[in-house]
Amino acid sequence: MRWILIGLVVFVVAGSLQSQTRAPLSPEVRAFVKVDAPVIALRHVRVIDGTGAAARENQTLVIAGGKITAIGGEATTPVPAGATVIELPEYSVIPGIVGMHEHMYYPTPNGPPAMLGEHATSFPRLYLAGGVTTMRTTGSLEPYTDLEIKRAIDEGTMLGPKMRITGPYIEGEGAFALQMHQLRDAEDARRTAEYWMDEGVTSFKAYMHLTPDELAALVKAAHARGVKVTGHLGSIGFREAAAIGIDDLEHGLVVDTEFFSGKKPGVCPDSEAATREMAEKLDVSSAPVQEMIRDLVARKVAVTSTLPVFETFVPGRAPQDARILDAMTDAAKASYQRARAAIAAGAAQSYWPALFKKELQFEHDFAKAGGLLLAGLDPTGYGGVIPGFGDQREIELLVEAGFTPVEAIHIATSNGAQFLGELEQIGTLAVGKAADIVVIHGDPSTTIADVEKVDTVFKDGIGYDPAKLIESAKGLVGLR
Secondary structure (H helix, E strand, O other): EEEEEEEOOOOOHHHHHHHHHHOOOOHHHOOOEOOOOOOOEEEEEEEOOOOOOOOEEEEEEEOOEEEEEEEEEEEOOOOOOOEEEOOOEEEEEEEOEEEOOOOOEEEEEOOOOEEEEOOHHHHHHHHHHHHHEEEEEEOOOOHHHHHHHHHHHHHHOOOEEEEEEEEOOOOOOOOOOOOOOOOOHHHHHHHHHHHHHHHHHOEEEOOOOHHHHHHHHHHHHHHHOOOEEOOOOOOOOOOHHHHHHEEEOOHHHHHHHHHOOOOOOOOOOOHHHHHHHHHHHOOOOOHHHHHHHHHHHHHOOOEEEHHHHHHHHOOOOOOOOOOHHEEEEEHHHHHHHHHHHHHHHHHOOHHHHHHHHHHHHHHHHHHOOOOOOOOOOOOOOOOOOOHHHHHHHHHHHHHHHHHHHHHHHHHHHHHHHHHHHHOOOOOOOOOOHHHHOOEEEEEOOHHHHHHHOOEEEEEEEEEOOOOHHHOOOOOOOOOO
C-alpha cells in the first residue's frame, strides 16, 4: 500500500467531529494504529458495499470524523484538500464484519470437568485483526468480564471490536459446564434475565436443557425491555421455539432435535444419536424440513450459521492454517492435533461429511426462502476455530454453501447489523455510516479466499494494523 499525504490544510470541523465520536486512545492501543487522520481518502479502490450488489471498480471513499463522508467513482468524487490519501489500485474494501456467534472463551486442554477459559488478551485483538468490527458474544461464561472488556474497548484503553454482550447461558438442569447456572424453574429464568439486563447485557442465549416454560419466561422478560433471545436448543425444537417467540436460532439444522425419532417433549436427547440419525436419514428437501423453514421465515426468526466449528468435525477437512496453529499455546496446539488425528482415524465411520453437506443445503434453502441468515464462527469444539480467522473462514464456507461471494459478504456484514437494529450505523458502506471498513489485498468478489488478505481494519475511521495485532496474540490462545 502506498501512502501519499496531499496538502497542508487540516479540516478543523472534521477534527472536531472525530473528537466527539470516540474516546482518546491509550498508548497501548495507539501502538497498533496504522492510520489516523482528520480526513482520509481511499483512492482507486474496489468497493464491495455489503448490500449484495456487484463490486464497483476504481472508487474513492472519504472518511472524516469516524464516518464515511463520500463514496463514488474516482472521476466524480473529489479528494478534500489536506486529506491523507491511500492509493489502493489492487485492493478491495468491504464493511467491517458483524460477527454474530462470537465468544470470549476457548476450551482449555485436559479435563473433566469441562472448563472454558476467558481470553481477554488474545481474542479481542484477533477478532479485530480478522476484520470483525462489531460482535455479539452469543453466550457468556464470565459476563462481568465481558462487560468490563466492552467498557475498556469503548473507553479506548483496550483493543477490540464494538461488543454486544449476551448474558450468561440460560440453561436448565443438565448443563455440561460447571460455569453455567442451572435454572430451578420459570421464575428463576425471569429473575436471572431481569438481573442481567440491569447489569447491561443486550441479549440472551437459551441453552440445551431449558424447558418450554423457562424459555417462555425468558422471552417474555427480555421482550418487555426490547432485548432479543437466541438459542442453542436441544430440549425444544425449532418450530416450538419459534412459536414461543425466540428471535434467533444458533448453528442451524444440525442442532434441531424435532426430527429425531427418539425425541421426547421437553427433554434434550442424546446429541450423538440425534445427529447420526439426521446425517443418515433426514432429507433437507423433504416437506417437514421445508415447512419448518417456511415457519421460521413467517415468524421472522433468524438463523446463525457457524460452519467453521462444524467443519472441524469432518475428517481431514478443516485447513491446517499456520495462522491458527501459531496463535495457540503449545498445550492447546497439542490437544487440538490429538483430537484432529482421532477424528481422521475414524473417517470410515464418520457421519459428519454427510451432515455437513446437509447443513450447507439447509442454510442456503433458508436464506433463499427469505430467512435472515447471520454469520459467526463459534470458537469452541475441540479448539480448531480461532477468532478472526474463523470469521473469514465462515464467509468462505457460505460460498461453498451456494452463495455468491458478494452474497456471503452481505450475510456476514449487513444481515448482522439488521438483526442488531444497527443497519443505519454499520453493516454496509454508505455515506453517513460509521467508517468500519476492511481493506483487503485482492478481490474477494471473485476469489473469496482473498478475504483472508486483510491489510488494514478501520473501526470508526481509525485504521488498525492486523499484522501487529496477530503477532501480539501469537502463542496466547489457550492461555488468555
